[in-house]
Amino acid sequence: MKDIKTIVTFLDKAKIDKSELFTSDDFQGSKSKMAKIFNLIKENNFHDKKELEKAMYGKVLDDWGFKKLFYRFKDKLTNTLFFADTSSPLFSERTKAYYICSRRAFLSRMLVERGARDMAIELAEGTISVTLKYEFTDITVLLSRFLIKQFSIIQPDARRFIKYFEIFKKNSQILKDEIEMEEIMCIYSLNAHTKDVKKHLTNYLRESETIVSRTQELSQNEPSIELILSCSSILLEHYKISKDYRSFQLWSVYFADKILSKQFLSVVTLEVLVHTQLRMALISKDDKIAKILFEKYFSFQNVGNYNWFVSYYYFIMIMFHSKEYEVGYHNLIFITEYKTFRNQSLTIRLYFYMLLAYAHFLKLIKKLEDDASNKQFRLSKFLNEVPEFTRDKQGTNIPIILVQILFFLADKKYNKIIDRIESLNLYSYRHLKKDENFRSQCFIRMISEMVRADFRKTGTIFRTEKLFNKLQAVPIETYPNSAATEIIPYEDLWAMILERLD
16 A cells, blocks of 8 residues: 555645646536637637637737647647547557557556556556567567566566566567668658658668568568568568569468467558558459458458548459459449548548549449439539649649540530640640659540540541550559559540540
């Protein structure tokens, strides 16, 4: 009871009643300023503090009083987050365990500082068994360091010292390996997304064979979940670049099996792996692998969350690329009618709206069976729902521009295509990079030649023969980013267009 008395005395003097925390009263009609800010933000989408200030006071005061209130609000918000109820379904099993272990690791240090050493040791020993189970290597190292210090200097105990010293040695090496692989993974990822990698980092990229060998070595036996995440990212990026699809698939299955062999399920790690393999299946139009991934791994994901929607997006895209239009459409309707779809970010919803637009085009040209779903689709409404993409100048909005042409073509509204073709060519000239968007440039030029051929099939085929050959000579896998831009591969889309011409 001595340690309990110590904590009670400390809390009595710590002015707990004045602590900056939200309580249930704040969520249930409290008239305090803090509660008002909380509820205003909950019910609105403010772009900046000035919009919030105007909603609160009716005008922008732009004084220090509101700024101070807002800073206090942020502190209160983050403090309350520390005490979130992890039993909520918002948390996965492993995430829940990580939050609890992180809090306990912090509290064990705090208890020692307040003089409640026995209580701190008891808390640390109880926590480290959980960190070992869920492979929280960083917290395990932190707690084992704390415990070996206690049992060697403060309360000498050879048996317990040896136990935690062995845990410390083993997990220190694991943590070292995790950091090594994470560092390389981050550099690989940065290099894949930007050309601004600094010169002193390029040594990693030059030593790819050594890195691959080292990564494969650390992937053997029983890699930790963090090692699986880093090693899988490195190896799969390597095989994607080298176009070694067979090795890519084998290692994907290997890592997925390693994840599922754990005594816990790291859903996020599995989702990252599934997304990576789905992206590769999209590039290679491998609907068989996509269906295997769908049947084998989708059920393990957190249904209704962001990653679940991303998995379905790639799966539907693969079905469209593999001409499995009915399968793709069936899943598209399921996902866009799911109860949490409207709660997703605008970006993810826009991607699905694009899929719906192309699905409706497929209906118009009888490539999809018409049904009651999506019956009231309106092109104007769709364009109003995708304002973010229509401002894009780097190619993301290419499918949005093209689908307008396709709708006009399906309805034989040739005059509207003629009206837009000049602006389409201008957009291509100004904004599409020659290499990355080569296929899109070819396709836009083919549409232009179709207009010049007065929408006649024979003339169009003649005028676009060379362009079509160039398009085929540069398949999607040549520029993998093209796969995400082409909702329906241009070769297939062109065949559909020719069918509509006289």
